[in-house]
Amino acid sequence: MNIRLLSIIRKEFIQIRRDVRTLALIIVMPIMQLFLLGYAATTDVKNISLAVWDQDRTPQSRRLLDAFRAADYFQLRYMVGSEDEYRTLIEKGEARAALIIPPDYDRRLSEGKAQVSMVLDGSDATVGGTALSAAKLIGQAYATRVLTERAAATGQRLSMDPPLEVRTQVWYNPDLVSAYFNIPGVIGMILSFITAMLTATAVVRERERGTIEQLIVTPIRSWELILGKILPYVILAFIDVLEVLIIGHYWFKVPIRGDLGLIFVLSGLFVFSGLGIGLFASTIANTQQEAMLAVMMTLLPSVFLSGFFFPIDAMPRVLQLVSYAIPLRYYLVIIRALLIKGVGAAALQSQIVALSLFAILIMGAAVARFRKRLD
Numbered sequence: 149m150n151i152r153l154l155s156i157i158r159k160e161f162i163q164i165r166r167d168v169r170t171l172a173l174i175i176v177m178p179i180m181q182l183f184l185l186g187y188a189a190t191t192d193v194k195n196i197s198l199a200v201w202d203q204d205r206t207p208q209s210r211r212l213l214d215a216f217r218a219a220d221y222f223q224l225r226y227m228v229g230s231e232d233e234y235r236t237l238i239e240k241g242e243a244r245a246a247l248i249i250p251p252d253y254d255r256r257l258s259e260g261k262a263q264v265s266m267v268l269d270g271s272d273a274t275v276g277g278t279a280l281s282a283a284k285l286i287g288q289a290y291a292t293r294v295l296t297e298r299a300a301a302t303g304q305r306l307s308m309d310p311p312l313e314v315r316t317q318v319w320y321n322p323d324l325v326s327a328y329f330n331i332p333g334v335i336g337m338i339l340s341f342i343t344a345m346l347t348a349t350a351v352v353r354e355r356e357r358g359t360i361e362q363l364i365v366t367p368i369r370s371w372e373l374i375l376g377k378i379l380p381y382v383i384l385a386f387i388d389v390l391e392v393l394i395i396g397h398y399w400f401k402v403p404i405r406g407d408l409g410l411i412f413v414l415s416g417l418f419v420f421s422g423l424g425i426g427l428f429a430s431t432i433a434n435t436q437q438e439a440m441l442a443v444m445m446t447l448l449p450s451v452f453l454s455g456f457f458f459p460i461d462a463m464p465r466v467l468q469l470v471s472y473a474i475p476l477r478y479y480l481v482i483i484r485a486l487l488i489k490g491v492g493a494a495a496l497q498s499q500i501v502a503l504s505l506f507a508i509l510i511m512g513a514a515v516a517r518f519r520k521r522l523d
Contacts (some may be wrong), residue, residue, distance in 0.1 A: 186302075193278035194460040199226040199234040199243040204253040212264070212312075215290045216247065221282035234267065238319065239495045241481050244269045244461075245279050257294070260311040270321030271488040272329050275459055280316055280324075284368075287314030322487050328403070331396035333456045336476050338388045339415065340450055342424050346381050347426030348439040351518075356435060374515055378423050385419050386412065405490025414482050417503050421475040424510030432515040450476040475506040503505040 160195035198216065202209050216222050226243055228234045237243035248265040256262040266283045271275040289433055321328045389412070396402040404411075425446050433439035451457065454476035460468055471477050478499040485491045493500060 191359045193275050193459055193462055194220045195223045196221055196244045196275060196279050196282075197225045197242065197461065198222040199228050199237050199246040200224055200249070201228050201230070201234055201246065202249045203251040204249050206254040208254045208257055209249045211248065212253075212290060213247075215286055219282060219286050221278065221286075232433040234262070234462055236495070238267065238269050239485070239489055240498075241485060242270075243273070244275055247283075257311055260309060262312045264312070264314055266314055266316045268316060268318045270318040270324055270328075271484055272326040272459070273321060273326040274329070275508055276318060276321065277324050280463070283314050284317055287312055325401075327396070327400040328488055329394065329484065331400055331402045331479055332487045334396075335392050335415070335455060335483055336418070336454070336479050337451070338392060339385050339419055339479075340447060342385050342388060343381055343419050343422030344426040344429070344443045344447065345424050345440065346384070347378055348429040348433065348443050349436045350381070351377060351427065351430035352436050353434050355430075363513045365426040374518060378427065381423065381426075382419055384415070385422075389415055397399065399518070402487060403490075404487055406486030407492070410493060411483070411486050414479075414486070414500065414503070417500070417507055418475060420480075420507035420511050421503070424507065424512075427514035428510065429520055431514065450474050453477070455480055466505075473502060475510075478503045478506075 199223065200213060202213070205370050211223065217224055222245070222494060224508040226234070226237055228237070228246070234243065234246035234248075246267040248267070250256075250264070253262055253264065264287070267278075268276050268279050268283075288310065291312040294311050393404065393411075397404055398416075427444060429442040433442050449470070453460070453463070454474050455471070456476070460471055460477070463471070481499050482496050484501070485496055489495075
């Protein structure tokens with residue numbers, strides 16, 4: 149092989165070895181992608197959180213609940229005592245479905261004319277569609293089992309009329325249109341990428357060109373410099389939010405049922421998390437390439453573990469716990485609930501508190517580190 153070519157190759161490897169941070173990111177990134185895609189990327193919908201209002205409370209109603217427990221599709225998490233209770237759980241996103249067993253279920257089942265109701269959260273078309281199909285299949289399977297047991301006990305032929313019917317009702321998105329779920333998620337992804345990436349690269353670009361030092365020696369205060377650097381990207385982020393809302397509503401017919409002012413206020417709260425991530429990445433990077441890789445290290449988990457692509461309930465327990473450390477998880481619940489369900493701030497209290505804590509912690513740490521580097 150040509151000696152000059154070998155010399156160039158050797159020189160490049162020496163430069164790569166000296167750039168430890170970039171080398172570490174390059175090695176860690178494929179491993180992160182492998183595990184995220186291997187475990188989080190699943191289209192199987194399981195463990196759908198279910199609220200139950202059992203007004204019958206008989207052995208027969210408990211047998212029906214056992215049939216739902218035996219299936220991997222549902223997880224019975226809440227026992228409620230009124231319509232208001234399961235409605236609140238669905239509005240908050242804590243329950244994706246509610247099973248209502250009427251008070252005369254036992255008697256009507258013995259007569260062969262029992263009905264139970266299943267209310268489904270249609271804001272997530274994938275989960276809602278799976279829950280709809282699963283509820284009907286479980287009901288049919290249980291009705292067949294009841295018929296078989298009766299035929300074995302009486303010696304009579306099986307009846308063709310099922311003794312149980314599961315009546316389903318889909319809230320918020322009766323037609324299970326996937327755009328209703330995807331378009332609000334796009335707002336979250338845009339805010340994440342624009343605020344984090346552009347903020348990180350803008351600050352590092354100043355450092356690469358040497359203009360950051362010129363700004364430091366001017367009378368400008370450090371907080372003014374930080375605010376001046378991030379405010380343009382806040383404005384751009386809100387312009388993008390407005391664009392997506394207008395196109396999503398008028399082109400894709402996505403409803404905007406919540407208060408528009410609340411949507412922008414809570415979007416602004418989420419923007420601070422993205423700005424903090426970008427600003428923090430700029431303090432640990434010396435080049436724009438390093439800044440981009442550092443931001444990507446945070447954005448990849450956000451994409452896969454926030455519930456944007458794949459249902460969180462279907463992920464392994466470890467990844468579900470990790471997802472609690474991702475601000476996008478909480479914002480997606482907020483923006484989808486505001487647009488599709490039309491709920492108020494009271495129904496999103498836990499998500500708002502979590503997002504506020506993330507915004508304060510991330511931005512506070514980023515500003516403190518950035519000011520230290522300026523000093």
